[in-house]
Structure formats: C-alpha cells, structure tokens
Amino acid sequence: MMRRSSARGRTRRRRICRRGIALVTVLYFLVIGSLASAGVFMVIRTMLRGASGVANGANLSATADEAVYASLATWDSPTRLRQQVGSTITLTATASRADVRITRLSSQLFAIVADARDSSDRVARRVALLVRLPVVGPLLRAALVSAADVSLGPNVRFVADSACGDSAAAGIALAPDATLSVDTSVTGRQPTVLRDSAAADSSTYLQIGGNSWSELAAAAEVRLASGSHVMPSPVVSGGLCTASDGNWGDPTSSSGACGARVPVIYAAGDLSIDGGVGQGVLLVAGHLTIGGPFVFSGQIVVRGGIETLADNITISGAMYAWRARDDSVMAHGSTTSVELTHQTTLRFSRCDAWHGMASTLQPRRVREHAWSELF
Numbered sequence: 001m002m003r004r005s006s007a008r009g010r011t012r013r014r015r016i017c018r019r020g021i022a023l024v025t026v027l028y029f030l031v032i033g034s035l036a037s038a039g040v041f042m043v044i045r046t047m048l049r050g051a052s053g054v055a056n057g058a059n060l061s062a063t064a065d066e067a068v069y070a071s072l073a074t075w076d077s078p079t080r081l082r083q084q085v086g087s088t089i090t091l092t093a094t095a096s097r098a099d100v101r102i103t104r105l106s107s108q109l110f111a112i113v114a115d116a117r118d119s120s121d122r123v124a125r126r127v128a129l130l131v132r133l134p135v136v137g138p139l140l141r142a143a144l145v146s147a148a149d150v151s152l153g154p155n156v157r158f159v160a161d162s163a164c165g166d167s168a169a170a171g172i173a174l175a176p177d178a179t180l181s182v183d184t185s186v187t188g189r190q191p192t193v194l195r196d197s198a199a200a201d202s203s204t205y206l207q208i209g210g211n212s213w214s215e216l217a218a219a220a221e222v223r224l225a226s227g228s229h230v231m232p233s234p235v236v237s238g239g240l241c242t243a244s245d246g247n248w249g250d251p252t253s254s255s256g257a258c259g260a261r262v263p264v265i266y267a268a269g270d271l272s273i274d275g276g277v278g279q280g281v282l283l284v285a286g287h288l289t290i291g292g293p294f295v296f297s298g299q300i301v302v303r304g305g306i307e308t309l310a311d312n313i314t315i316s317g318a319m320y321a322w323r324a325r326d327d328s329v330m331a332h333g334s335t336t337s338v339e340l341t342h343q344t345t346l347r348f349s350r351c352d353a354w355h356g357m358a359s360t361l362q363p364r365r366v367r368e369h370a371w372s373e374l375f
Contacts, residue, residue, distance in 0.1 A: 060116040064127035067098035067114040072131065075363060078260045080110065081133075081355040085164070107164065107350055108133045110363060131363035133354070134210060140198055141166065142173035143348035146321040146338050147200050148305060150174065153341035154183040158191040161316070161349035169348045175200035205301055205322040208281065209357040213301070213326075217266045217283055222248065226269020226286060232276040234258035248278025251297035251316070262298070262356065270304070281356045285326035287335075298356020305336040311343035317352035 071091060083089060083104045091100040098116040105111055110131050117124040143158050144150070150172065158171030171191030174180060177200070180193060198204050206213040222245045224230065232248040234241065234256065241247070241258040249261035263280045271284050275292025282296070287304040293312035300306075300315060304325040323336040340346075 060118055060123060060125040061127065064098050064114040064116040064125050067100050067116065068112050068127050068129050071100050071102065071112055071114075072129075072363065076260065077362065078262045078355060079254070080104070080363075081351060082254050105130075107354070109366070130366040132366050134362075134364050140173040140194065140196055140204065141169040141348065141350070142194060142318070143169070143171055143315075143346035144319050144321070144338070145173045145199055145204065146178060147175045147205070148321050148323040149179045149181070149337045150321075151181040151337065151339045152183060152191070153344075154185040155311070155343040156191075156340045157345045159345065159347045161347055161351065164349050164351035166348055166350055170194040171346070171348075173199045202322065202324075205303070205320050208299060208301060209354070211357075213283065216264050216281060217285075219264060220266035220283070221263040222265040224265070224267040224271060226267070227272075228267060229272045229274055230276070231274045231292065232278040234261075234277070248276075248280060248296075251277060251279040251295060275310070279356060287325075297352045299353050303336075306338045306340070308340050308342055308344050313342070313344045314347070315345070316347040316349050317356055318348060319346060 080102070083102075085104050085106060088101050088103040091102065098114045100112065100114045103111045103113070110133075111128060112131060113126060113128045115124060115126050143160075160166045160169045170193065172180065173194045173196055176195050176197060182190065208216060221243070224245065230246060232246055234250040235244055235247040236242065236257045239257060241249075241261050243261070243263075247258065247261065248263060248265060250256045250258040253259050261279075265278070265280055265282045267282075267284045267286070267288075270286035270289070272289045272291060273294055275294055277295045279297040281298055282300045284300070284302040284304070287307070288300070288302045289307045289309065290313055291309045293310060295314050296316070298317045299320070300317075301320040301322070303322045306319070306321050321336070321338045325336070
C-alpha cells in the first residue's frame with residue numbers, strides 16, 4: 001500500500017510540474033507575442049509619424065519658400081535703403097505661418113530668411129535667399145561732382161556720412177580743366193578736392209544709377225515746366241500721402257506719411273526752389289537756383305549750373321553739375337558754373353544717393369546663393 005501511495009504521489013507531482021512548465025511556457029510566449037506586437041505597433045506608429053513629418057516638412061518648405069518670394073514681390077525699396085548695414089528687421093507676420101527676416105549685409109546685398117514651423121509635430125523649415133540691388137555705384141565718391149567751374153562762399157561745408165562707410169570721401173570731384181574758387185575768409189577745414197578725368201565725362205552725369213538721363217526723365221513722377229518756382233513739402237490727406245507736383249516726399253521723417261515717397265523729378269529748363277523739403281532724384285535740364293531754406297536727400301543732377309542764395313540749405317546724397325544744357329532756351333545771366341554761397345551743407349552719402357533711386361530699384365537674386373534648412 002505504501003508503494004502504491006508513493007507512486008501515486010510521484011505521478012501527481014510530475015503532472016503538476018508538467019502543468020507548471022506548460023503554464024510558464026504559455027506565459028513566456030504570451031509575453032514575447034505581446035512585446036512583438038507592441039514593437040510592430042511602435043514601428044507602424046513611427047512610420048506614420050515619419051510620413052506625417054515628411055508631408056508637414058514639405059508643406060512647411062513650400063510655405064517658407066512662398067514667404068521669401070512674397071517679400072520680394074512686396075519689396076519696399078525706400079525702407080530697405082534706409083535700413084542700417086548689419087541690422088535685421090522682421091516683417092509683419094502673415095497667415096502663411098512663416099516669419100520673415102531681412103538683414104542688410106552691405107550697401108547692396110540683403111539676406112532674406114523665412115522660418116515656417118509646425119508646433120504640433122515640432123517640425124520646422126528655413127529658406128534663405130541672397131539678393132542684390134542692381135545699382136551702379138558712383139564712379140566718383142564726392143558730395144559735389146562738377147565738370148564746370150566752382151565758387152564757394154565762406155559758409156559752405158562739406159561732410160561725409162560715416163554711417164554708410166563714406167567718411168573718407170572727397171568733398172569735391174572736379175574735371176581737370178575746371179577752376180575752383182574758395183572765399184579767402186573761410187576758416188577751419190578746407191574741402192578735400194579730387195581731380196579726375198571721370199568728372200569731365202558726360203556718362204558720369206547722364207548715366208544715373210544704371211539708368212540714362214532720358215529714361216529717368218521720361219519716367220519722372222513730377223514734371224516741371226521751364227522757369228518754374230517751387231516750394232516742395234509733404235502733402236497728407238486723411239493720414240495718407242498725396243501725390244502731387246509739390247510733394248517730393250519727406251526726408252526728415254522716414255516713418256511719416258510721406259517718408260516712403262521718393263519721386264523722380266524732372267525740370268525741363270531753369271528751376272527755382274524757394275525753400276522746402278524733398279527726396280528722390282532731381283533732374284534739371286537748365287539752371288538750378290535755391291533761394292530759400294531747403295533740405296533734400298538723394299541725387300541732384302543739373303546741366304546748366306547751380307546757385308544758392310539762402311541759408312540753411314542741406315543736400316545729403318550727391319550733387320552733379322554738367323556743363324551742357326538740355327534745353328534750347330538760355331536764360332539771361334545763366335551760366336553752367338556752380339556758385340554756392342550762404343550757409344550750405346553738402347553731405348556725401350551713397351545710402352541717401354541710392355535711396356533717391358529707390359522707386360526704380362528692385363532686388364535681384366544672387367545666383368547659387370539660396371538654401372533650405374531642415375530642423
């Protein structure tokens with residue numbers, strides 16, 4: 001009996017052991033199967049998220065690219081040309097979900113960078129583009145460039161714009177055969193004078209910022225008859241700048257209503273400015289007389305001589321005096337010489353000179369210098 005009981009106990013223990021092993025085995029395979037299933041689900045999820053990220057990334061790249069070229073389509077030349085070299089501005093955010101920043105790298109080179117982000121997937125794309133203003137810089141860096149004789153009174157001052165990198169510019173650039181007369185009562189620093197054959201070349205005066213005299217004259221926004229007397233000043237109506245022949249913009253306030261008005265002004269003959277303010281490009285086919293306080297930013301090109309008759313005259317940019325009139329009528333006593341008297345300040349500034357060409361300047365893409373970043 002004892003043997004049978006012992007045998008039955010051993011048989012029962014073996015069965016229990018086998019069942020335990022079977023249970024452990026089943027549990028083991030269940031765990032392995034669960035882990036495998038979880039792994040498969042994780043892979044599928046990762047692949048789906050990756051596909052979603054790729055799709056979102058493609059959309060964001062397109063958004064950033066669109067924002068970059070939209071900024072070119074709406075390029076604000078007057079504002080950009082007043083932007084300091086090395087500074088960065090951020091354009092107003094748009095519905096495109098892209099932030100656009102414009103950095104002025106040099107006087108002519110700008111970098112446009114657009115960032116598009118999707119916060120839900122933490123995906124972002126950046127598109128950048130280098131653009132250059134298609135402007136031909138002045139061959140002669142001087143506040144006054146003249147092919148004709150120049151006479152200076154005791155209160156005439158020449159300064160250079162250090163903010164635009166022009167602190168070493170000459171005060172006057174003269175043709176080799178032109179004479180310079182300076183009042184003997186002048187005290188202090190004398191203007192630096194550069195004698196250069198380019199000052200005797202008609203192309204220096206008739207090719208302005210890459211445009212010809214005739215092209216600019218034909219495209220002028222303000223056209224004045226020979227013998228006109230003007231006193232330009234900003235004209236604002238309902239908070240908006242109103243275009244008129246007497247409104248030459250406002251160089252004294254870049255954020256003002258007329259700060260962005262930078263016209264090309266053409267006078268068909270002699271012109272008398274009795275005072276006021278203005279900016280842009282002033283083309284005078286005859287003789288220019290400034291008879292009142294006047295502030296101007298940009299370029300002035302005169303073909304029949306220049307004369308100042310009042311104090312508080314400031315020209316920032318560049319002034320050019322050619323020696324051949326473009327009109328057929330010669331005013332009595334009018335000459336092609338330059339006679340600057342009273343309190344007159346001429347400041348050479350390439351930035352202000354180019355700003356005067358703002359309405360004709362649109363940036364062009366620098367080839368092989370555009371890129372996209374994925375992050």
